[in-house]
Amino acid sequence: MNLESMYQEIILDHYKHPQGRGLREPYDAEVHHVNPTCGDELTLRIRLAGDTTGDGRAALVQDVSYDGEGCSISQASASVLHELSAGRTVGDVLAVQEEFLALMQGRGQVEPDEDVLGDAVAFAGVAKYPARVKCALLAWMAWKDAVATALTTKVAT
């Protein structure tokens, strides 16, 4: 185990050049998530399009915009999430989210599926540092929350 396995080039690159950062209009839901142990904060907005009926999995993720403060892992993770989710269906991204969650909670024992994870596979090394798993998950948990909120709102209106 060494630092390089955690701070993969992809992660450092996303950290230094975050994709899609900044809060944008219009949006269907905005959530604010914090990591209480370290004080990292993330505000995330989601804009959905297309078919938002039923379980909403067919809906399209039109935009994920975010802003916040946090370590390289949490910020890079938000950037990767933005790239991975824009233009895909909620169902597709949920599948990535579930795979990512399993990887992060796997204590380094879970073999990552690169076909599903894409760039998010770079975070595999983080799973070996339990204290940092929450950093990697912050944006993904916020995204899931935002999707649920957006779908509820859309169905209600």
Add this chain to the structure above:
Amino acid sequence: MTSSTASLARGSGDPARVPSGRLLDVARVRADFPILSRTVRDGRALVYLDSGATSQKPAAVLDAERVFYERHNAAVHRGAHQLAEEATDLYESARSRIGALVGAPDNEIVFAKNATEALNLVAYAYSNTTAKAAHGADLPPGAERFRLAPGDEIVVTEMEHHANLVPWQEVCDKTGATLRWIPVTDDGRLDLDRLDVIGPRTKVVALTHQSNVLGTITPVAAVAAAARAVGALVVLDACQSVPHMPVDVRELDVDFLAFSGHKMLGPTGIGVLWGRYELLEAMPPFLTGGSMIELVRMEGSTFAPPPQRFEAGVPMTAQVVGLGAAVDYLQGLRSADGTLSGMAAVAAHEHALTAYALEQLAGVPGVRVVGPRDTASRGGAVSFVVDGVHAHDVGQVLDDQGVEVRVGHHCAWPLHRRYGIAATVRATFYVYNGPQDVDALVAAVRHCQEFFGVAA
């Protein structure tokens, strides 16, 4: 080796930079701490700089707990058998020595599970008294001092640890009292120009003795005088002072003082509350049950005098015995030149190390210390930020070098907000740290800057 500085110079690259002052013989002290000989992260020597979170334990403390369980274990203050007598004697003798450390008589020392619980015990005296008074329940004589009404004020400071902030927010929520706070200055001191926050409606002033983030030692006398002038009680969070400097509760002129065992070489699971006896007597119980009663009937109960009133259930006996051993250990320390002993020797050692750390970190471009940059009224907590690298990432790189520090807001989130910082890196020093640990810290910080490409 006759010179204290010489005996500590090992591992330090530049002898001219070795701190002056009365240091402990660190090599000898370190030999008493089994954990310090282990390695971390693939064979790195352990550089433990997180004693502000929890300290390591000397063999004497571990032995005291083990011997208690091997030879004397029994429930204290119960039973007439020999083991119960021995366990009770050990428990009460530790209470005496722990009290003596801060200049307090036995009957003013209350044991809790940690300092957080000790502070809550005082906070609950206010909300419980207020709730009982609201429907005319029986209260001890003098309980009026603990009764709050809407419009009354509780004053804290902006540099409090959550443990001395959140309980008071809760008291306000339950009683309708208002929380006010004394702000901090840009250079990390309490703003004494704003002591007027303490006013005629102030009932309690709760403050820290030494900030766990900034290292600032607060001007307790000035704050206590302002509190006295309006008849308010003073609660002092001494978690970062009692382990590190001589503290005398009478000299401080406060009413309550809380500290934790695990930050002063003792076990976890033991915190200490000191309170003036007449105030403890006027307080309703906190936790209730066995051991804390005087008389129990189905219709109701009366309560034991302090400190037993506040020690419900079988207490954390081995932990108290262990803390007693930790106090003995601290009292037995001598500066290497033999001129200082006990807590004075500990304070002098940390003062020298802190000065050295501040000086060394000041020499690293891109590193900014949050808190006083000089050692006047300042203890050994050194928090800093590294420009361009988040504190978590700094901590990760340091950990990779075997340097264990704390990162985050250190349970002082409002203070971090005040300075516009999400998180800091904090190094804290104790009796087993020497200049070589500061050197390792500085080298690891430089390595971190290189790793993230922000080195100047």
